[in-house]
Amino acid sequence: EVHLVESGGDLVQPGGSLRLSCTASGFTFSNHWMSWVRQAPGKGPEWVANIKHDGGERYYVDSVKGRFTISRDNAKNSQYLQMNSLRAEDTAVYYCVKEWDSTAIIPAAKRYWGQGTLVTVSS
Amino acid sequence: EIVMTQSPLSLPVTPGEPASISCRSSQSLLNSNGYKFLDWYLQKPGQSPQLLIYLGSNRASGVPDRFSGSGSGTDFTLIISRVEAEDVGIYYCMQDLQTPYTFGQGTKLEIK
Numbered sequence: 535e536v537h538l539v540e541s542g543g544d545l546v547q548p549g550g551s552l553r554l555s556c557t558a559s560g561f562t563f564s565n566h567w568m569s570w571v572r573q574a575p576g577k578g579p580e581w582v583a584n585i586k587h588d589g590g591e592r593y594y595v596d597s598v599k600g601r602f603t604i605s606r607d608n609a610k611n612s613q614y615l616q617m618n619s620l621r622a623e624d625t626a627v628y629y630c631v632k633e634w635d636s637t638a639i640i641p642a643a644k645r646y647w648g649q650g651t652l653v654t655v656s657s
Numbered sequence: 658e659i660v661m662t663q664s665p666l667s668l669p670v671t672p673g674e675p676a677s678i679s680c681r682s683s684q685s686l687l688n689s690n691g692y693k694f695l696d697w698y699l700q701k702p703g704q705s706p707q708l709l710i711y712l713g714s715n716r717a718s719g720v721p722d723r724f725s726g727s728g729s730g731t732d733f734t735l736i737i738s739r740v741e742a743e744d745v746g747i748y749y750c751m752q753d754l755q756t757p758y759t760f761g762q763g764t765k766l767e768i769k
Binding site for chain 2: 579580581584593594595596629641642643646649650
């Protein structure tokens with residue numbers, strides 16, 4: 535069974551930094567693209583960033599480019615989101631999401647979401 | 658950025674009756690290999706989103722067959738043939754043809 539456990543969410547002041555972690559189990563982590571998706575209170579989901587199975591490609595939504603960095607450690611079955619220069623509008627539940635299987639023939643992401651960790655940016 | 662537009666935003670349904678949700682993309686989600694990069698998710702109250710349909714019309718593992726998806730390059734539909742009480746929540750379409758992947762605004766299904 536797939537398990538994704540996020541951690542690191544906290545209350546942080548505007549301009550501050552935070553590092554989110556996600557530990558995965560139940561699947562071959564090193565075969566999968568991984569992503570972070572956030573959901574502000576009362577709003578719909580917003581895709582934030584993803585990273586290729588080998589870490590060789592990374593993509594970001596424009597609003598976080600230059601401030602957030604996605605990374606992974608396949609030896610630890612973990613991915614991370616380093617968030618700098620945080621703003622009030624970054625307040626959201628951040629979900630760790632399993633995406634594309636690099637070994638699959640059909641290009642379906644078949645996303646599986648963790649339970650999320652809350653990031654609150656406020657003074 | 659591809660813009661996703663859902664309708665309706667609110668959907669009251671009587672149990673046992675069908676329900677239909679529309680999703681329109683600002684550009685075609687059909688790639689050169691014929692795949693339609695459109696997923697449907699359901700977020701039940703207090704839970705994270707769960708995958709219902711991938712590549713426009715394929716039911717995810719464990720999803721009841723009362724859920725079906727269809728569509729062309731820009732117009733997609735999720736149909737629930739007979740709504741049950743457990744189907745309440747917010748339904749989102751999402752495109753993953755190109756980054757940034759984007760979601761529709763969501764359709765809140767409630768039981769009458």
